[in-house]
Amino acid sequence: MIINLNLNDKAISADVVPERLLVDWLRDELGLTGTHVGCDTSQCGACNILVNGLSIKACTMLAVQVDGCTLLTIEGLTKHNELHPMQAAFRDNHGLQCGFCTPGMIIAGIEIVRRHGSHVDAVTVAHELDGNICRCTGYQNIVAAIIDGARRMGASA
Amino acid sequence: MTPFVYHKPVNVDEGLARLKASSDGAWLAGGMTLLPTLKQRLREVTDLVDLCALHDLTNIQLGANAVTIGAMATHAMIAGHPDMFPALASLAAGIGDPQVRNRGTIGGSLANNDPSADWPAAVLACNATVVTSAGSFAADEFFTGMFSTALSEGALITAVHFEKPARAAYVKFRHPASGYAMAGVFVAVMETGVRVAITGATACIKRWPAAELALTKTFTNESLAGLAFESEDMLGDIHASAAYRAHLANVMLGRAVAKAMV
Ligand SMILES: Cc1cc2nc3c(=O)[nH]c(=O)nc-3n(C[C@H](O)[C@H](O)[C@H](O)COP(=O)(O)OP(=O)(O)OC[C@H]3O[C@@H](n4cnc5c(N)ncnc54)[C@H](O)[C@@H]3O)c2cc1C
Numbered sequence: 179m180i181i182n183l184n185l186n187d188k189a190i191s192a193d194v195v196p197e198r199l200l201v202d203w204l205r206d207e208l209g210l211t212g213t214h215v216g217c218d219t220s221q222c223g224a225c226n227i228l229v230n231g232l233s234i235k236a237c238t239m240l241a242v243q244v245d246g247c248t249l250l251t252i253e254g255l256t257k258h259n260e261l262h263p264m265q266a267a268f269r270d271n272h273g274l275q276c277g278f279c280t281p282g283m284i285i286a287g288i289e290i291v292r293r294h295g296s297h298v299d300a301v302t303v304a305h306e307l308d309g310n311i312c313r314c315t316g317y318q319n320i321v322a323a324i325i326d327g328a329r330r331m332g333a334s335a
Numbered sequence: 336m337t338p339f340v341y342h343k344p345v346n347v348d349e350g351l352a353r354l355k356a357s358s359d360g361a362w363l364a365g366g367m368t369l370l371p372t373l374k375q376r377l378r379e380v381t382d383l384v385d386l387c388a389l390h391d392l393t394n395i396q397l398g399a400n401a402v403t404i405g406a407m408a409t410h411a412m413i414a415g416h417p418d419m420f421p422a423l424a425s426l427a428a429g430i431g432d433p434q435v436r437n438r439g440t441i442g443g444s445l446a447n448n449d450p451s452a453d454w455p456a457a458v459l460a461c462n463a464t465v466v467t468s469a470g471s472f473a474a475d476e477f478f479t480g481m482f483s484t485a486l487s488e489g490a491l492i493t494a495v496h497f498e499k500p501a502r503a504a505y506v507k508f509r510h511p512a513s514g515y516a517m518a519g520v521f522v523a524v525m526e527t528g529v530r531v532a533i534t535g536a537t538a539c540i541k542r543w544p545a546a547e548l549a550l551t552k553t554f555t556n557e558s559l560a561g562l563a564f565e566s567e568d569m570l571g572d573i574h575a576s577a578a579y580r581a582h583l584a585n586v587m588l589g590r591a592v593a594k595a596m597v
């Protein structure tokens with residue numbers, strides 16, 4: 179099936195089979211391996227990307243379903259060689275150790291700011307990370323990074 | 336996943352025709368239950384008929400005393416609707432996680448009738464009406480057993496109609512990993528009396544007649560003294576035994592009543 183979409187600010191057209199998962203298509207066919215696969219139960223959030231501005235699990239959507247949509251993956255966040263404020267906040271707050279969960283955390287963080295604004299508090303952030311699993315950090319620094327990222331996004335908006 | 340044919344109908348009639356013409360097809364709504372099942376090869380389909388282009392099915396029509404929620408309204412749309420009945424909005428906001436809520440729909444949840452799902456509790460306690468392409472069902476007739484409903488083969492849920500309860504609340508004890516209810520209680524004060532629905536504890540969503548009777552007399556936690564939830568089809572697994580779930584049902588009901596009073 180032919181699908182047309184906007185991926186990381188580029189209009190693209192592709193031929194995909196219906197049973198292709200969105201995450202497999204991104205990783206295996208487009209080489210966008212920043213979106214990770216951490217589970218097969220739709221619970222870990224390592225595969226989070228933004229579809230039409232909403233964070234979704236790319237492991238639980240078919241590639242054919244994004245026909246006509248606008249997608250943003252972790253690869254699309256960096257502009258003119260400058261990290262997105264949420265990415266920079268993760269680096270500065272030591273919001274990662276192995277980094278496996280990080281792309282999904284950053285996407286979830288951006289969604290949190292969209293929904294709760296740049297003055298979001300730590301309790302809300304922790305609650306909103308329900309769909310993201312990290313096996314390294316203990317979450318403290320992830321929450322701190324998202325709070326900091328939120329403030330930076332507010333300042334740059 | 337094994338191969339299948341993908342359809343994206345632009346109206347309900349086309350969808351019904353596509354599904355009917357398939358040998359073993361299924362509707363695809365949010366895919367939050369269906370796609371994991373297909374991925375794990377617990378199920379195979381010949382066709383998927385995606386409901387995503389049927390935009391009318393996401394409508395939420397809110398009146399002063401009733402709300403009609405389209406089957407394709409996502410949990411996030413319902414939770415975020417500014418005038419949604421509070422008990423429904425808070426139930427929707429507690430389903431799974433934000434990414435699940437951005438995709439998962441009320442129609443998919445009702446069609447699936449998972450014994451631990453949240454929406455069946457609201458629908459049964461409020462005696463809501465499930466509107467389908469093959470007639471409407473009162474909640475008392477809709478949920479027929481574990482993962483089964485009165486929905487006829489190939490039919491489509493199009494909407495759910497709720498009358499506004501005078502008071503209502505939903506409280507669940509979340510499974511720590513999935514968020515599904517280990518036991519969840521929806522209590523609703525309706526015109527006909529109080530209705531109590533228990534999810535997560537039994538093979539299929541259930542009302543609790545003794546609690547309804549007691550609460551219809553006096554809507555306080557005290558009137559529940561001495562009541563204990565029991566059923567022939569209690570669920571028990573490594574996460575929680577049947578006795579533990581029955582106890583949880585009691586505790587969740589007490590919390591739901593307290594929450595409904597504020
Ligand atoms: C990690 C995770 C956590 C979750 N936690 C919870 C939770 O805490 N509580 C909870 O209640 N649920 C939970 N869910 C399930 C979630 O709410 C699903 O969205 C819901 O059960 C199914 O809705 P869907 O739109 O995704 O349906 P789909 O997965 O697309 O479809 C499910 C079934 O319903 C059928 N169907 C779909 N729409 C219709 C329709 N309109 N008419 C007729 N048949 C239809 C499909 O053919 C399929 O058989 C969770 C899911 C995940 C992945």
Ligand code: FES
Nearest residue numbers: 216222223225237
């Ligand atoms: S890989 Fe998508 S949720 Fe785990």
Ligand code: FES
Nearest residue numbers: 275279312313314
């Ligand atoms: S940093 Fe390793 S899983 Fe989160």
